[in-house]
Amino acid sequence: MSRNGSGDDISDSASDEDDESGALLLMTTSVLVDVEKIPCRTSILTGNAYIDELMTGHPLRCYENFRMKPHVFLHLCERLKNLDVLHDSRYLRAGEQLGIGLLVLCLGVGQHTCAERFQHSMRTVHLCVKRVVRALARLAKEVIKPINRGPVQPEIIEKPKWYLYFEVCLSLITFFNT
Numbered sequence: 001m002s003r004n005g006s007g008d009d010i011s012d013s014a015s016d017e018d019d020e021s022g023a024l025l026l027m028t029t030s031v032l033v034d035v036e037k038i039p040c041r042t043s044i045l046t047g048n049a050y051i052d053e054l055m056t057g058h059p060l061r062c063y064e065n066f067r068m069k070p071h072v073f074l075h076l077c078e079r080l081k082n083l084d085v086l087h088d089s090r091y092l093r094a095g096e097q098l099g100i101g102l103l104v105l106c107l108g109v110g111q112h113t114c115a116e117r118f119q120h121s122m123r124t125v126h127l128c129v130k131r132v133v134r135a136l137a138r139l140a141k142e143v144i145k146p147i148n149r150g151p152v153q154p155e156i157i158e159k160p161k162w163y164l165y166f167e168v169c170l171s172l173i174t175f176f177n178t
Contacts, residue, residue: 047096047118054099066102073098083142085135092120092128100125101132146173 045053054062055070062070077095080086086094100118103109104125109117114125156162 041115041119041121043116043119045119047100047120048093050118051093051096051099055095065107066099067106068102073102080135080139083135083138085138086131092124097128098132098135100128101136104129105132105136141176144173144176146170 054065055074059069062068062073066073068076074095077086077098080098081094086097088094089097096118100114100120103114103117104111111122111125111129115122118125152163152166156166
């Protein structure tokens, strides 16, 4: 209530709240303006340079990272390009995308580690892994096909333990190729 009945205390408290809000807004703005953005992925060795180094360097390094020799890696990359399931994008060559995907799939390297190794964002690494998994699944449909080799061998039929696994494998191959 007001002391003299005029209601000046109420307007004073509203004015004080506005002043406090303005001061808080000013402090928040000054803090946000002072925050300096520091680039994160700034290594000189980019993802393309890393892939080129693995392809032209000692073959063991390529095998240790991708579980295949350099010529096999390059052939796989060309095959996926020819199937039109993996292509060069604006900033990423198909080989770099394949390298990112294989590093995650073959070695179980985390996506944070891949982002640092290839100097890309987490989102880019995630999309590369997703593209490579889909491309390899498409390639599997082209490569893994059931072949009619005649009747099942008697050694497999006579042992139910083996025959069960044999039937399951054939069923899966047939299922994924339909």
